[in-house]
Amino acid sequence: MKVGKVIKIKVAEVNRLLFLIVILWLPVLLLSCSDEKDEQRIDEEQKEGIRVDFGNEVGYTPEDLKNWPHVLFVFENKECVEVQESSDNASLFVSSVGDRMVALTYESKENLSWGTMTSGVPLTSYHLSVKDVNKDIPQVWMGQMTVVAEEGNNLSLKPVTSVMKVDFVHAPEAFESLSFVLPGMANRVRVDSGELESVGNLSADKEIRVTKQESGKETVVFPMSDSGRWNLACRLALKNGETVEKTLLIPAGIKTGQALEISVDFANYEVDGTCRLIYRYAVYGMSKWTSHTMDIALKEEAPVKEENRYYKVSVLQKDGTWKEVDVHYALCSDAPGHHGSIWNDWNNSKRLRDTMSFVNFTHDFDAPVKIRVQKKKSFGSVKIRPSTYGITPVNVGDNTIEFTLPQWEKRKVSVEFDGDRFYNLMILPNRPDPDRPDPDNLPAGMKYYGPGEHNPERITLKEGETLYIDEGAVVYGKVAVSGSHVTITGRGILSGAKLAHTGGTYAHGALLIETNANRLSNRGYFTISGITVVDSPNWTLSVYNTDHVMIDNINILCWILNGDGIDLCSVTDATIQDCFIRTYDDCITLKVNSLSVTATRDIRIRNNLIWADYARGIVIGPESGTNTRAGISDCTIEDCVIMEYPTNLLETSSSKLNCDGAGLSVSQYPSGGATSGTIENITFQNIVIDNISQKGRPMVIWQKANQDHALIKNVTYRNIQILDEANRCQASGIYTNGNTISGLVFDKVTYNGTPIHQSGKWTVDKPENVDIIHQ
Template structure:
């Protein structure tokens, strides 16, 4: 018996020591230290997931681990500069592809006892039934990306990401296709050129990051996973997971993005951009889901983001080649653990660049907010815009090195559903200044916004001064817990300071 145990231990040690395989031009290697500390897939799995095939047989699908940082559990933590990842939470996610010719039956078996289950977004109306060891439910459409939460646990929950087959899948042997098939790949830095497609096929798990500068007609697509877990997270070398600058006609669609060291997707000084059906989970400070910087003609749709930082933010940074305009975000689901879900700002341009210092014509439509944190407990605290579901923050002045003096106008939030939060502000709009610059924010509309919940901070609308008021803000059919906000009783739901011009309620 002793010899058998020694043999088993030796085999286990060999398995941990290295997993070295090669693919053309690439080597895969996992060390024990990386496996145990940096790669969450080596942590204990919490869920088993099955889907029923055409013959009624339950087929297992892989439930992978991903690191997250729940602010409610770790309010003192902003970053992990030693890159240990030991104080993080481990959630799970499962991907599968079906044609959805009929409803897909799903079974989830958690590796723990439970009493209650919630499947969100609640607006999808997905019911479940208890079965031995777990629950069963049906998904009617591939657009139903959901969070399965046992006993109210939003830190270590399960995401399900169904997809349709990719009808635009390219051939593998085409010269302009960078193809990654089933299995694990250590790609490192992937540099794209004009007219290329980077394709991550179903079952591909690619460690690396993507850059593209001064190129056009490029596409990142597939049903695979791009993961930044092996990249530096804790110093100036950390990079965006996907970064396109000075580009035209860029598409990012279908892929799942995990553990970005910094901003997950940055699109800067670019135009004619599409981000479609992208799924994300990130845990670190600055792991914004999508940063649209000084870009135009941008379409973002059908995405599902969970980020520690802002999910989708529209910015105007310095050294810009163009302003930021004509941005449409629709049919997206957002979840932030320590920031904002849908945000315009805080970088909004500088008066030193008057030809490009604007953000305008931005629309968020038909979107769902699953979570924002309760970062502050006062009605008028510092950085009261943080933790906003639908948020606008205009930096007027040279504030914290972000620059200021930009012009922001014509911003619409429409048909936004905000689900029961553990905290945060349903709406937050403000201008911040240090008094050294000028700028403006006007033409903001919140239309058909619904919020349901009892754990939240009051909405907030603040101008900075009489010299820099917030102008022309409209609340059109904004409903909190079944009551429409009207002018007569708006202060029950909103903090409004004196520096607002033309605040309307419809």
């Protein structure tokens, strides 16, 4: 672009002899018109400003780029002083010289939006955004220059976007399509700096599907917001309905101005049933390419099914025959025995984890269901818990027992041989799904995984979408929920076992199911039901800033340290019901933490089986907001069974008073401030604490010390039974640490039938700070 003042031109004096020819009317008229044109030309030429010219690079710039819409921003002293928009690059003219100019051009305005087109506002307001990364994106080019006083300045544009081409070579008749996901795409470029951003609910993974007939298809993509390594998750579909899913690790993210190619070469398909996937990239116009390849087997023999080394399980059918059902493994942790040794052993390299088993068959449950379990080794005794279900096993010989699940409400049970709770067997049956979709006619917005193993690694659910994991399916990967009105359901298994389990002091792996990662405030209507979730590398189900949540009839098994089961953070109107949850860290926790800020309230937790291997079972807190912002209120926990809580965390506390570990816990410490938000209107009722381990503590209320009088009020415990056949568990207790508890009611809270405060299993530290009523 050339910069300089437009030269001023003075008008010549009008010929003084004109008065001599006034008698010639027509010539006078013509001369008058000429004068008007001269004056108009003078006015135009006397304007000062900048005419924009763009430099081009032959063989690099698209031929029609000059005809695209152009926008020019003029900056002076880090302030935008002028914005001009033109239909092409030949018409831009600005009156402000400034000290720096930035130009952007784009193929079309479709799917793009500007932050602002007005001068004089903050620099962060100037940006160009993609409305939806999963829709067609036009090419965007950008350039900037520093203005100098001399002639010869020029402005060259370079691409912001990249173009990805997909090719199929020697594609056989059996092949149908390739689908893949580009994760973490940016959706905004800042005008002042050229910085790429991923903001708001616009950011998402980009999903691309190319059929065999579309070979050679080109797609424009924005760069990735993170330039680090990523996983190219691909799915190859065959015409017979089979799919093959593979993941290729790419060391560097997609950057600005790259040519990208994905090709699938089937040259060896007829020989050995394989194809080769090639991903390569280069800077636009350059001949040097960087390539990554992966061979994929499309004709695989079915894997030999591994027999469970612990149990064989069968279910009696209506016709009198026994049907064997699949037995699955899940790691768990003997925390009291190994906690100090397994901390930071993220990949179980020390082999100190234990292996429980579970089955999750379907049955209509229109009558009691009879189960047969054969243990592969001999045993002396067996118990079926919860104890209150009253299920008695019968030894039928050959290390085999039989028992009956009496009704739907008592179908989830733990089978424990010789008191072993770390190699136990969980029975987790379900009813067939009456809303199971037709795999050949899926509704719009549904992502379906049928029987068999799948490894998508990452699944993104946008507004209104459904993930369905069918019975018999095992899906390995993280689920990211990036919209409202999202459902996860089915009868299959979601596993994090193939995701990286890493960390420093705490686990840093992926949150297995994460809603609202950007912590937006307008999310709602999230439902998850029916599935079993195992082996998360971090929190299992993370729900942030989301209202109207239904968590119904799921099972969670997680062994990793700080691997919570369900975390509700700044959530309003949620129900957690009919779930079995076994985790190393908190099974269910209600929070207001430094990332969520607003209140957590109106929560219902009912009819759940809770099994904590180390930290807490059900906990109100521990992060409890601040007294200047928000707290936790209006929560009911009812009809639950605490299956296990084995740890006396008081032993790790120097003061013996600052620990909140228990089967039922109310824990209050501030998140981001000096004093916690108030915890109020909490009810625990109709709960059984079922023979937890010797060092386990049934209940605790605990407030962090050195707060400015944090408050817990209006908490009721009603009809709570602590069952302890061996008379071995620890005492429940209240620890205010100088804070205040008011309106605390214990109504029919018993230890082996004795009122808790008369049982010898009860401690109140600083009773003067507690307003308590025993009934």
